[in-house]
Amino acid sequence: MQTAFFIDGYNVFYGLLAGTPYKWLDLPSLLSAINHEQDPRSQVAEIHYFTSPVQPALATRGLQSKQAQDTYVRALKAYGVKVHWGRHRLDHRKAPRFVSRKVQASRQDQVDIWNLEEKETDVRIAIAMYRLAAKQRREDASEGRIQQIVLVSGDTDLAPALEAIREDFPHLRIGIIVPHHNGGERTPPGSLQNNANWMRRYISNEELEAHQFPDRVPTRKKPADKPSYW
Incomplete structure (x- = not known):
């Protein structure tokens, strides 16, 4: 069963990798x-990775964080992953001041903030999944035809796209891999699960440790070396 993966990079990083020593993750492996x-008959046909460029001015390590992301993307591409870029939007906004968890937020006490939002990623993932599903219906049945789509994300904003694919292309299997740690308190997103044939609810640290890129990944140009602080 030929399988295409669609990965929400932002969701994977902040839901699974941030604060761990496993950021140099070999996603294809x-x-x-x-x-x-999940199914020993399944084979990986395509992997699509969606992300947005790090903003050095707001990143913990500034330009070093952007360079680390660029290096990781080069490693992914070297392993055949197709990378799709979105963008960030930085706006001036006001938000209620945080005093403590015991004090409710008040519209009468607001402060100026910079609001950073990742834009276009969800839409790009949804369109890419639907277009691939439509393409399979036009193609003749063959060994290379995609038979399963797997979304790697816990973002419920993608549930409507999965619902549309399930209704319009019932021959396609849909899987969900939620990028959460095992033992966490998060509840699996029901709106995603309701539109999938199967769901993997967590990824263990043991799995992350077992699937790391080598420290140096050869590419067509200079090698992609694992960032020193990763």
Whole structure:
């Protein structure tokens, strides 16, 4: 069963990798292992990774954070991953001042903030999944035809896209891999689960550790070296 993966990079980083020593994640290897575990007949046909450029002015390590992201993307591409870029929008806004958890937010006490939002990623993922599904219906049945779409995200904003794919292309299987740690308190997103044939609710630290890129990944140009602070 040929499988195409669609990865929400922002969701994976902040839901699974931030604060861990496993950021140099070999996604093709990890997804292949999970795919085989779910169905030994399944094979990885395509992997699509969606993200937005780090903003150095707001990143913890400034330009170094942007360079680390660029290096990781080069490593992904070297392993055949197709990378799709969105963008960030930075706006001036006002928000209620945080005093403590015991004090409710008040519209009468607001402060100026910079609001950073990732834009276009959800829409790009939704369109890409739907276009691939439509393409499969036009193609003749063959061994190379995509038979399963797997979304790697816990973002419920993508539920309507999955619902549309399930209704319009019932021959396609839909899987969900939620990029959460095992043992967490998060509840699996029901709106995603309701539109999927199967759901993997967590990824363990043992799996992350077992699926890391080598420290140096050869590319067509200079090698992609694992960032020193990762």
